[in-house]
Amino acid sequence: MPVPESSAVDRPPTPAFDHIVALLRSAGCVFAEEEARLLLSEAPGPAELARNVRRRVEGVPLEYVLGWAEFAGRRIVVEPGVFVPRRRTELLVNQAVALLSGSPLAVPPVVVDLCCGSGAVGAAILQALTDVELHAADIDATAARCARRNIGPLGGFVHRGDLFQALPTALRGRVGMLAVNAPYVPTEAIRTMPPEARLYEPVISLDGGEDGLDFHRRVAAGSIEWLAPGAYVLIETSERQAAGTSAILAAAGFRTRTVRSEDLDATVVVGRALPGIDKD
Structure with missing residues (x-):
């Protein structure tokens, strides 16, 4: 699912960021940079970040990983197993x-x-x-x-x-x-x-x-x-x-x-x- 650039936190590249981008690209994520910024900004700690990146690389929709989707200018809670708003x-x-x-x-x-x-x-x-x-x-x-x-x-x-x-x-x-x-x-x-x-x-x-x-x-x-x-x-x-x-x-x-x-x-x-x- 494409991620609007406005959702991503603007931060300079870091070794962790570059590593996550490489992992996401290898998994076929088209918007790897935007997704990496979101994963980094939303994870409360290193363990949660590693788990979330792993889930995304495994193919779990980003919205399920984050627990929300951006829609019409607001964050919508999205639980696993619920249709993701487009x-x-x-x-x-x-x-x-x-x-x-x-x-x-x-x-x-x-x-x-x-x-x-x-x-x-x-x-x-x-x-x-x-x-x-x-x-x-x-x-x-x-x-x-x-x-x-x-x-x-x-x-x-x-x-x-x-x-x-x-x-x-x-x-x-x-x-x-x-x-x-x-x-x-x-x-x-x-x-x-x-x-x-x-x-x-x-x-x-x-x-x-x-x-x-x-x-x-x-x-x-x-x-x-x-x-x-x-x-x-x-x-x-x-x-x-x-x-x-x-x-x-x-x-x-x-x-x-x-x-x-x-x-x-x-x-x-x-x-x-x-x-x-x-x-x-």
Whole structure:
């Protein structure tokens, strides 16, 4: 996983630094210098540093070694076995914040971070907009626990369960925005993913079914009864799958548009509930 240079501590090279860089390079780490600076700055002592370097050389994702990932300008706690937030998902956050800032949907607007993983999306939204009622949900117990560490201190709520089954019934018909980063990797494509994801992140957080769009279908079909009038559904997808994701939302009664960021290599489909959408 690329490490932003802004995360690294600026310090002159030392023999220890050069040695760690050489070890990381030999293990195939593309951002060896940045990772070495982080490992040096985060380790409380020589023994912890040696252990962390060894784990990274063995292939453990840097975020698991450090215990956090940088996302949308803040550190997000990342526990082993939880999906590591990617920088591309910042587009999902940016779109959510822009829409909520431009036209509030409720007072306060209810926002749901669905398939929340570490809770990175929800935490970033809460950081930008304090006047939202933020709920997050994930089926995985480890992810839900991790999300509570990131979202709880900011005033959000985390629920465990399968998609909408996790949400309190009191939210039915009140949700102004669904921000969704559900699994969208086609099953057969998982074996081609980088080892850091394929070997360490849970398959449940990656596998989107045969075409990668199974969860998008479930979200589109299940969201209607939960949404307030004029609510938004934002779904992260890939550039290749965007047309499919858009068609799924359109068939469920949403007006859709696709947002693309080349800088982030990110794609988000934005759906808005049309007037008279059938909730029966």
